[in-house]
Amino acid sequence: MEQHAGNLLHDGVLMLGFALAFVLLFRRLGLGATLGYLVAGVVIGPQVLGLVGGAQEKVAFAELGIVMLLFIVGLELNPARLWKMRHEIFVLGAAQVAACGLAVTATVLALTGFTAEAALAIGLPLGLSSTAQVLPMLQSAGRLKTPFGERAFAILLFQDLSIIPLLTIVSAMSRNPADAAGPTGLMLALLTVVAIVGLVATGRFLIRPLFRLIGGLGERELFVMAALFTVIASALVMELLGLSLALGAFIAGVMLADTPYRHELEADMEPLRGLLLGLFFLAVGMMLDLGAIAERPGTVIGFAVLLIVIKTAIITVLGLWLKMAWRSALALGLLLSQGGEFAFVLYTAAQKALLISDTAVSVFGAVVTLSMASTPFLMMFARRFRAAPVTAAVAGGEAAPQPALPRDLSARALVVGYGRFGQTTAQVLEAAGISVTLIDRDQERIDIAAEFGFTVYYGDGTRLDLLRQAGGADAQLILFCIDKDQVEPDYIEAVQKAFPQAAIYVRGYDRRSVMKLAHAPQRYVLREVHESAIRMALLGLDALGLSESDIDRAEDLYRRQDRERLRAQINTGDLRAARYRLPDPEGG
Numbered sequence: 129m130e131q132h133a134g135n136l137l138h139d140g141v142l143m144l145g146f147a148l149a150f151v152l153l154f155r156r157l158g159l160g161a162t163l164g165y166l167v168a169g170v171v172i173g174p175q176v177l178g179l180v181g182g183a184q185e186k187v188a189f190a191e192l193g194i195v196m197l198l199f200i201v202g203l204e205l206n207p208a209r210l211w212k213m214r215h216e217i218f219v220l221g222a223a224q225v226a227a228c229g230l231a232v233t234a235t236v237l238a239l240t241g242f243t244a245e246a247a248l249a250i251g252l253p254l255g256l257s258s259t260a261q262v263l264p265m266l267q268s269a270g271r272l273k274t275p276f277g278e279r280a281f282a283i284l285l286f287q288d289l290s291i292i293p294l295l296t297i298v299s300a301m302s303r304n305p306a307d308a309a310g311p312t313g314l315m316l317a318l319l320t321v322v323a324i325v326g327l328v329a330t331g332r333f334l335i336r337p338l339f340r341l342i343g344g345l346g347e348r349e350l351f352v353m354a355a356l357f358t359v360i361a362s363a364l365v366m367e368l369l370g371l372s373l374a375l376g377a378f379i380a381g382v383m384l385a386d387t388p389y390r391h392e393l394e395a396d397m398e399p400l401r402g403l404l405l406g407l408f409f410l411a412v413g414m415m416l417d418l419g420a421i422a423e424r425p426g427t428v429i430g431f432a433v434l435l436i437v438i439k440t441a442i443i444t445v446l447g448l449w450l451k452m453a454w455r456s457a458l459a460l461g462l463l464l465s466q467g468g469e470f471a472f473v474l475y476t477a478a479q480k481a482l483l484i485s486d487t488a489v490s491v492f493g494a495v496v497t498l499s500m501a502s503t504p505f506l507m508m509f510a511r512r513f514r515a516a517p518v519t520a521a522v523a524g525g526e527a528a529p530q531p532a533l534p535r536d537l538s539a540r541a542l543v544v545g546y547g548r549f550g551q552t553t554a555q556v557l558e559a560a561g562i563s564v565t566l567i568d569r570d571q572e573r574i575d576i577a578a579e580f581g582f583t584v585y586y587g588d589g590t591r592l593d594l595l596r597q598a599g600g601a602d603a604q605l606i607l608f609c610i611d612k613d614q615v616e617p618d619y620i621e622a623v624q625k626a627f628p629q630a631a632i633y634v635r636g637y638d639r640r641s642v643m644k645l646a647h648a649p650q651r652y653v654l655r656e657v658h659e660s661a662i663r664m665a666l667l668g669l670d671a672l673g674l675s676e677s678d679i680d681r682a683e684d685l686y687r688r689q690d691r692e693r694l695r696a697q698i699n700t701g702d703l704r705a706a707r708y709r710l711p712d713p714e715g716g
Contacts, residue, residue: 139180143410146172151406160504162261165406166497169413180414192360193404194260194469195377196397198288199359201263201281202381203390210382213282220279220446221286224464227442229255235434242488245301249478250492252294253471254435256287257464258500260405265463265507276456279447280463288375291470295477302481319369324379327362331383339389343586344571351389352396358384359397388574391567392587394597412469416497420490428491432498436465436506462506467496541565541605542598542630544589546573549635549656550609557605565598590614592622600627613637617648624649639694639703646698662686 146168154164172179210217233251236242242250262284263272271277335358342350359377366376384393421428440461447457475489543554546568554564566584568574577584587594589610600606606623608615615634624632632650636642645653662683669679696705 142172142179143168143407147406147410154504158508160265160507161406162264162409163501163504165409166413166416166501169410170416170418171413172410173414173416175416175418192363193401193406193408195359195363195373196401196404197260197263198375198378199362199381200394200397200401202378202383203385203394207382207386213278216279216282216450217286220450221283221289223446224283224443225255225287225290227255227446228439229253231255231438231442232435235438236431239431242484246478246484246488249298249301249474249481249483250488252297253474254467254492254496255439256290256468256470257284257439258466258468258503259284259288260408260469261466261500261503262463264402264405265503276452276460279450279452280460283443283464285378287468287470288378291375291473294474298474298477298481298483301483303483320375323366323369323376327365327376327379328383331358331380335380335384336387339384339387340571340575343389343569343574348396348588351392355393355397356400388578388584388586391585391594391598395587395591395594398593398597408469412472412497412500415472415493417490417494420487421494421498424491428494428498431492431495432502435467435495435499436502439465459510462510463503465506466499466503468500471496540603541607542567542589542595542600542603543607543609544568544595545609545611545635546570546577546584547609547611549611550607553607553609562605565603567594567598590619592619592626595623596626600630603627603630606630606632608632608634610635611637613641613644615641615645617645620645620648620650639697642694643698643701643703 147165150168150171151161151164154167155161171177229252231251232254233247236251237244237247240247262280266272266277266280272281338354339351342354358380362376362380363373364376367373384390440458443461443464444454444457447460448454450457452460472493475484475493478484479486479489541557541562541564543550543557543564544567546554546566547570550566550568554566557564566577567587567589568577568584569586569588571586574584574586585598587598589595589608595606600623606627620632620634623630634641634645634648634650634653636645636653636655638655642653642655666679666683669682674682693705697703699705
């Protein structure tokens with residue numbers, strides 16, 4: 129037991145250390161993290177330094193990263209949005225999988241001596257792309273919610289769904305007598321429908337009430353535990369039925385997408401997802417058979433190039449068919465031109481079915497890995513022409529600069545805190561036509577808001593990662609309407625640094641709050657009862673019969689002296705500074 133634990137620690141230190149070094153290097157070179165993980169895996173794997181073994185077992189564990197990725201993607205897509213994307217998913221996705229898979233199959237059949245069954249077992253998986261590589265690239269570029277990103281995601285989602293029929297095809301062609309007793313394709317399809325319906329029902333009647341209970345307790349650790357349970361349990365159900373783990377995780381995400389807990393779940397699961405995906409690509413690099421490449425370099429490199437060219441051409445044509453601009457269509461083709469991680473799953477199944485040999489698995493596994501490694505370079509090439517220059521004709525023939533538009537108009541303002549102060553703030557913004565995302569951590573308040581038709585997301589708005597998941601990068605306003613004195617100056621500085629495009633406003637509890645935040649980068653700190661107290665006093669003066677000029681004079685005198693006193697208090701840091709101006713026994 130101790131020796132096994134020691135081996136785990138030894139492997140973990142080496143994998144994380146090499147991953148850290150290579151990802152930092154490749155990030156600095158502008159080549160992306162994925163290529164860094166792949167190269168690190170190659171270096172520590174059995175083909176080069178031989179520092180870490182057991183790549184197959186590590187891939188099986190690291191596939192949890194793909195599971196987490198699909199769960200987070202599911203959180204972004206509620207059922208209504210999925211329904212709107214049905215044409216892209218089932219028409220564009222199906223066309224891509226069929227056209228690319230059959231075209232690559234025909235190429236393999238024409239250039240090798242494989243049988244038709246072996247060519248299908250090799251070519252159809254190559255028609256799939258890498259969800260684990262493409263989605264993080266879209267997320268980091270802020271393009272996942274754009275029309276371009278949604279089309280890419282629709283194709284990837286259908287590819288994940290197609291794992292089931294592809295496995296069925298492999299099983300139907302199997303030469304292994306042991307596979308004769310396996311489930312038929314119709315049975316797998318029925319199991320898929322039953323599993324999806326069961327997961328959705330479980331989510332509505334069990335998982336949602338569970339998160340509501342945990343939200344009321346306010347325990348973040350329980351939130352993380354419940355999220356992990358939901359993801360892994362959904363994936364396990366699918367695996368027990370012989371279906372896709374990633375599909376189970378995706379359904380779990382979708383069934384929680386329209387709940388108030390979406391942003392909190394994204395923020396909690398994102399670091400774990402990133403770590404597990406990194407381990408997955410490390411393990412893929414470790415499995416790369418350099419011997420197969422050395423023995424047949426022309427075959428591996430040639431098929432990798434053909435794969436990229438064929439898929440790019442077909443997806444570009446499909447994009448043009450959907451009336452995409454040619455630049456966007458070509459960029460979509462290059463983005464999805466690589467082989468995917470599910471090819472390794474399908475090749476293993478084909479190998480067990482006695483359709484392809486160990487050598488073929490090594491060669492075409494290397495083709496998949498090499499094509500994945502090429503994606504960052506293809507994206508660098510695509511950026512040069514992806515966006516056509518936008519100009520406007522002006523006098524003299526010069527181009528007028530175009531105003532920058534937010535990428536996601538659904539998150540133009542973030543209001544943190546939905547108490548009585550935050551409610552009024554948010555409703556005024558919405559009355560002006562501004563789309564608002566609301567965040568609060570009071571479960572009872574969230575439930576009451578839902579009764580009146582308002583969606584308030586559960587979460588702690590003093591967490592930077594939660595603001596990022598809630599759309600902080602696209603927000604033009606961030607308004608902290610939290611009760612008491614909860615917002616610190618260093619946090620406001622971190623928010624401004626993370627989201628420099630946003631104007632920040634803070635609800636101050638009292639005069640001390642204004643003094644504390646005096647040098648923070650927010651636009652304004654509003655004392656929560658200040659204006660209403662002045663208004664009440666003015667109404668009282670009016671009731672006493674003072675003239676309008678006397679009331680205005682009194683208000684002007686108070687505001688001028690209050691500003692001078694506040695300035696002196698900020699400069700000295702002493703609440704008692706300039707007390708001669710006006711009495712302030714409560715520090716209000």
